[in-house]
Each structure stands twice: as structure tokens, then as C-alpha cells.
Amino acid sequence: MSETKCACPVCNKLFAASEITQHVEECLNMSSDIPDQSDTAPPSKKRKCAATSLCSSASASAGANVASGSGWGFLMSGKQDDCGANSKKLRLDKKSSSKIVSKSDLRSKSDVIDLSLSDENSEVAENAGMSQNQSGEKLNAIQSQSTEKVHYTNSLTDFSVPLADQMRPETLENYLGQEKALGNDKMLHKLLIGGSIPSMILWGPPGCGKTTLAKIISKNCKEKTKFVQLSATSSGVNDVKDVVKRAKNDLKMFHKRTILFLDEIHRFNKLQQDSLLPHVEDGTITLIGATTENPSFQVNSALLSRSRVVVLEKHSKTSILNILMGAVNRLDIKVIEENEEKELSQSQEQRVCIESTALDYLSAVCDGDARAALNGLQMTIQSAVSQSKQSNKSCDNTSHDTDEKNDCVVITRDHVKEGLQRSHVAYDKTGEEHYNMISALHKSMRGSDDSAALYWLARMMEGGEDPLYIARRLIEFASDDVGLADPQALILAVNTFQACHFIGKTESEKPLAECVIYLARAPKSYEAMMAYSKAKACIHDHDGPLPPVPLHLRNASTKLMKNLGYGKGYSHNPNVKQEFFPQELIGTNFFK
Numbered sequence: 001m002s003e004t005k006c007a008c009p010v011c012n013k014l015f016a017a018s019e020i021t022q023h024v025e026e027c028l029n030m031s032s033d034i035p036d037q038s039d040t041a042p043p044s045k046k047r048k049c050a051a052t053s054l055c056s057s058a059s060a061s062a063g064a065n066v067a068s069g070s071g072w073g074f075l076m077s078g079k080q081d082d083c084g085a086n087s088k089k090l091r092l093d094k095k096s097s098s099k100i101v102s103k104s105d106l107r108s109k110s111d112v113i114d115l116s117l118s119d120e121n122s123e124v125a126e127n128a129g130m131s132q133n134q135s136g137e138k139l140n141a142i143q144s145q146s147t148e149k150v151h152y153t154n155s156l157t158d159f160s161v162p163l164a165d166q167m168r169p170e171t172l173e174n175y176l177g178q179e180k181a182l183g184n185d186k187m188l189h190k191l192l193i194g195g196s197i198p199s200m201i202l203w204g205p206p207g208c209g210k211t212t213l214a215k216i217i218s219k220n221c222k223e224k225t226k227f228v229q230l231s232a233t234s235s236g237v238n239d240v241k242d243v244v245k246r247a248k249n250d251l252k253m254f255h256k257r258t259i260l261f262l263d264e265i266h267r268f269n270k271l272q273q274d275s276l277l278p279h280v281e282d283g284t285i286t287l288i289g290a291t292t293e294n295p296s297f298q299v300n301s302a303l304l305s306r307s308r309v310v311v312l313e314k315h316s317k318t319s320i321l322n323i324l325m326g327a328v329n330r331l332d333i334k335v336i337e338e339n340e341e342k343e344l345s346q347s348q349e350q351r352v353c354i355e356s357t358a359l360d361y362l363s364a365v366c367d368g369d370a371r372a373a374l375n376g377l378q379m380t381i382q383s384a385v386s387q388s389k390q391s392n393k394s395c396d397n398t399s400h401d402t403d404e405k406n407d408c409v410v411i412t413r414d415h416v417k418e419g420l421q422r423s424h425v426a427y428d429k430t431g432e433e434h435y436n437m438i439s440a441l442h443k444s445m446r447g448s449d450d451s452a453a454l455y456w457l458a459r460m461m462e463g464g465e466d467p468l469y470i471a472r473r474l475i476e477f478a479s480d481d482v483g484l485a486d487p488q489a490l491i492l493a494v495n496t497f498q499a500c501h502f503i504g505k506t507e508s509e510k511p512l513a514e515c516v517i518y519l520a521r522a523p524k525s526y527e528a529m530m531a532y533s534k535a536k537a538c539i540h541d542h543d544g545p546l547p548p549v550p551l552h553l554r555n556a557s558t559k560l561m562k563n564l565g566y567g568k569g570y571s572h573n574p575n576v577k578q579e580f581f582p583q584e585l586i587g588t589n590f591f592k
Contacts, residue, residue: 025254164374167327168212170219176326177319177370178209181310188310195221197259199280199287201295201304204312207369210290213312214261217288225286226250226258232267237275244279251284258285265289266298273300280306294432314368321363323370327377328354335359336410352385354411361413365420376420384411434465438473441516446481450520457509457516467508471497474515485525492518527591534590547582 005014010027169175172192175182182189191198197217202210218227228243240260247258265273280287280303287307291298295309315323328335334353358380366373388409437460444452460470471493478493496515500508539546556566571578579586 028254162375163327163378164371167323167330167374168215170216172216172220175209175213175216176322177315178213178312181312182213188308192217192220195224197221197225197286197288199307201265201289201291201299201307201309202312203291203293203295203309205314205368206292207366207371207373208312208314209370210312211263214263214288214290217259218261221259224256226256227261228258229261229263232262232264232272235262237272240272240275244284247279247285257283259288260285261288261290263290264292266291266293266295270300273303277302277306297432315370316368317363320366320368320370320373321359324359324363324373324377327374328359331381333381338412352381352409352411354381355413357413358411358416362416362420365416376416380411380416380420384409384415433463437463437465438470441470442473442477442481445477445516445520446524448520448524450517453516453520454513457512461509461512467500467505467512468497470512471500471508471515474512474519477519480529481524481526482519482522483525483528485523489519489522531590538585538588538590547584550579550582552578553580 004017006017006020007014008020008023008027010024013023015023172182172189180186182192188200202213204210214229218229221227226247228246230239230243243258243260247260250256250258260276262268262276276285276287277300279285287303289299289307295304325335331352335356336353338355338357362373362376362380366376437456441453441456441460444456457470461467475490475493475497478489482489492515496511499511503511551565552567552569554561554566556562556568561567581588
């Protein structure tokens with residue numbers, strides 16, 4: 001009697017009952033190695049993505065067999081495959097043929113190479129009588145020739161993957177910056193190296209390396225854990241439940257823990273964040289959240305108590321410069337000084353160069369954002385190379401000179417400055433930076449530093465802050481910090497608020513700057529504030545019921561009140577000494 005066969009729940013193939021367990025484990029491990037497309041998609045869509053990728057790879061392999069005339073591909077010609085996609089024969093263009101480079105292959109390349117084939121090399125595809133081995137050898141020879149000489153005129157203007165994504169480090173050793181949080185002597189660095197990943201919230205500005213750190217953790221712990229990535233902007237509670245369900249199964253069947261990377265975790269509301277609590281607490285999932293907002297305000301306190309907050313700061317100028325140097329070295333672009341441009345114009349080896357001053361300017365203007373710096377470098381290179389190609393074409397149309405010209409494209413500071421002028425200042429009018437800036441303005445005026453006060457005012461105004469909000473804060477400062485030392489300051493602050501209201505946002509910077517300078521230079525007095533604080537404390541700290549208003553101080557507005565003694569004994573003469581405190585507080589002085 002034949003052994004009973006069971007269907008695999010992943011690939012739906014039939015296997016003997018004694019072999020099905022081993023096959024399911026291998027099949028699941030293969031599905032966990034699917035590229036980033038399925039990992040970054042919500043769990044509810046992963047099986048569909050995996051099936052699509054398998055079908056597309058099967059269709060591509062079948063098409064290759066059809067083109068080569070070998071294998072079983074001929075059975076697929078003219079029909080639809082199981083995935084619903086029409087298999088097509090691979091055609092080599094008579095004029096050019098290009099090699100498709102995958103995302104992972106592109107990251108591993110140290111040089112970006114133009115693999116376009118010349119007219120002479122296209123004979124490989126045209127010669128139908130040539131055997132498959134001969135054509136393969138010829139194609140390999142063509143590719144090896146193209147790798148010997150790097151051409152930038154086409155490759156640098158066509159980045160199929162953004163440079164910022166290509167430059168993502170894959171190990172902690174290559175992770176630049178963030179020495180305060182991930183230095184070699186820090187506890188978190190030792191935990192990550194040892195594979196002990198705690199639940200954590202990565203908090204930092206854009207471009208500081210939050211997603212990169214999560215991907216490094218994913219790669220280092222791939223053998224021991226399963227890594228799932230979600231985005232709070234496109235996921236919900238159902239996706240979290242699906243991840244938890246799979247995590248429990250993996251832990252029970254394969255003793256494999258799950259790491260959930262939740263990007264933009266502050267986009268989850270309180271209810272959605274609460275759905276993570278029990279599973280983080282019992283260890284079903286290890287949560288890595290990434291946010292640009294202050295976790296104290298945007299993440300539930302219960303979730304914070306179960307996680308470690310890792311603060312990632314803006315990259316320093318030196319760190320950005322090191323990242324840019326790594327990028328230009330990867331692209332084989334030479335860094336030169338300004339006086340070397342003439343020498344390179346006669347060189348036939350280097351096609352693209354960049355001045356060191358251009359890199360310095362780019363590292364300074366990107367505001368600590370590594371992604372913005374790399375994308376800016378990519379855009380500048382593409383623009384300069386495209387401009388050079390257009391100028392060469394125009395020269396070819398006007399000149400009949402047959403000598404090939406090999407002018408070097410030099411990227412200068414002006415190229416970077418043209419496309420990357422600082423048109424805005426990073427500022428969040430509703431987030432933590434809003435309160436940090438106004439606090440800095442207050443403290444600068446309190447310290448009588450008019451220059452620093454103007455700087456923080458400019459930062460807020462250039463970031464788009466409401467001028468009326470700043471004017472209201474100046475009124476509070478004039479009454480609180482300047483006080484009785486210069487009563488004119490409060491009048492000026494109120495007039496400044498009215499001026500900002502009358503003239504609008506565009507011209508408000510002038511009266512605001514005048515008022516800020518006046519308040520910073522004005523003498524400071526806290527006499528009124530301190531005395532009032534003592535009066536409040538006297539009321540709150542009074543033992544027993546508060547004393548009533550003395551009868552002679554009461555308002556006798558009716559005949560009955562006069563008969564009861566209201567206002568009796570009060571003198572309207574200000575020179576007459578009288579008691580105005582209740583009996584229990586006679587002799588109190590709040591100004592001592």
C-alpha cells in the first residue's frame with residue numbers, strides 16, 4: 001500500500017506524510033528569504049507578493065528556455081502560465097542589449113557600470129546558427145570588456161536605485177555617526193553584537209539612520225529571528241494581529257522569535273498602540289519602533305515602560321562628509337581641489353570629478369540629514385553629466401571633427417549650490433521643536449543676549465511660526481521678567497502684538513525684532529512676580545478657613561448693609577492710616 005500524501009500549505013505540492021514536516025520547514029525558510037518587497041508589505045499581502053514573485057521567476061525561466069530552444073519552455077509558448085502572465089521570448093536588440101541588475105546586486109557593486117553593447121557586439125544575438133555555449137562565451141567577453149573601462153555618461157544619469165538606498169551600511173562597523181547611542185563601549189552596541197535585541201523606540205530626525213539601523217539588526221539576526229517590517233501609515237490592528245499569529249506559530253514550531261519593525265509608530269493611535277502591549281510584554285514579538293516625534297507625547301507610557309528609547313541625533317558635518325566621501329568612492333569619482341581642474345581637462349582616465357569645496361558645502365547645507373545629502377549628490381551628478389552630454393551633442397552637430405573628445409566633467413560648488421539652496425528651515429509648529437525654540441528665545445532675552453534672541457526669533461520666523469504667537473509670548477515676558485524695572489516694556493509688547501495683527505505675517509518680523517531687542521536690553525525685575533507668588537502661597541497655606549473681609553472694607557450698597565456695619569469706620573482720606581488685612585494677617589509684608 002502506497003504511503004499517504006499531504007499537500008504543503010505553502011506551495012501546495014504533494015509529499016509523503018513522512019517528508020511533509022521537513023519540507024514545510026524548508027519551504028517556510030525559503031519564504032522568509034524573499035527580498036524586501038514582501039518584507040516591507042503588510043503581512044496580509046505577503047503571500048500574494050511571494051506567489052507573484054515565484055510565478056514571475058517561473059515565467060522568466062520559461063521564456064529563457066524558449067529563446068535558447070532548450071528545456072521545457074516550448075510548452076509555454078503562446079499560452080498563459082498558472083499566474084496569468086504571458087510568457088514572452090527574450091529578444092536581443094540588434095543595436096543594443098542591456099543587463100538587468102537587481103537591487104541587491106546594485107548595492108554590492110563598487111562601480112556603476114554602463115553595460116550597453118556596441119553594434120559590433122550585437123552580432124552575438126544576430127547569429128542564429130551560433131551554439132549556446134559560443135554565444136555565452138562571446139557575451140561574457142563583451143561584459144568583461146565593458147567592465148574594464150567605466151562609462152559614466154549613461155550610468156550616472158540613470159540611478160535605478162536611489163543613492164541613499166545604495167549607501168545603506170549593512171554592519172554596525174560601517175554605521176557612521178550616533179557614537180553617543182551606538183559607540184563601541186555602549187551597552188546597546190554590545191547587545192546588538194551579541195544578538196540580544198531588546199524592544200526599543202528609535203527617536204530621531206529624518207535622515208539620522210533609524211531605518212538603516214533596523215535593517216542592520218534584521219541582517220545580523222536573520223538566522224535566529226524573523227524580521228517583519230510594517231509602516232504605521234498603511235497598517236492597522238489587523239496587520240498587527242496577523243504578525244502576532246505568525247510569530248506565535250514560528251515560536252511554537254521552529255523556536256524562532258519575531259522582530260517587528262514599526263516605522264512611523266507615532267501614527268498609531270492609543271488603541272492601535274495598546275494592541276502591541278501584551279505581545280511585547282510576554283516576548284511574542286520584539287518591537288522596534290521608529291519615530292521623528294517625541295515619544296513622551298506620541299507613544300503610550302505603558303509601551304514606553306516596556307521599551308528602551310534610543311535617541312539618534314542629527315549627523316554632524318564631519319559625519320555627513322564621511323558618508324559623501326564613501327559615496328563618491330563607490331561611484332569612482334575623484335575628489336579634486338579647485339586648482340586641479342585644468343590638469344584633469346587633458347586627462348583621458350577620469351570622466352567625472354568633484355571639488356572638495358562642493359562636498360563641504362553639501363555637508364553643511366543638508367542640516368544633518370544623510371538622506372538629503374546623498375540624494376542631493378545624486379541629483380547634482382545627474383544634472384552635471386546630462387549638461388555635459390547635451391553640450392557634446394551640440395558640438396558634434398556643429399563640428400565635423402572625427403577625433404573623439406573625452407572631456408572631464410567637474411562638479412563644482414556652484415553646481416551644488418544651484419540645486420540645493422536652503423529654501424526652508426526644519427521646524428515643526430506643533431511638535432517638540434516649537435516649544436524648544438520659544439524656550440530658547442525666552443532664556444536668551446532673560447540673559448540679556450540680544451544677538452542670540454534675534455537668532456532664535458529668525459529661526460522661528462523662517463520656519464513658519466505664527467507671528468501673533470510670538471507677540472503674545474513677548475507680552476508675557478515683558479510682564480514677567482522685565483516687570484517694574486521698565487513698565488514701558490509691557491506697553492511696547494502690546495503695541496507689537498497690535499502691529500503684527502494690523503500689517504500681517506509678511507512684515508511682522510520688523511516690529512517683533514524691535515521688541516525682542518528692547519526686552520533683551522531692558523533691566524529685569526522679578527519684584528512683582530515674587531510678591532504675587534508669596535500672596536498665593538499665603539492663601540493656599542492658610543490654616544483653617546480663610547478669614548472674611550473686614551467690615552470697614554466691605555461695600556455698603558444697601559441700607560441693610562449699612563445697618564450691619566458694612567463700611568463703618570472707613571476713611572476716604574489716603575493719608576489716614578488704616579488696616580487693610582484681616583485680623584489674622586495684620587503685619588504681613590510680601591515684599592520682604
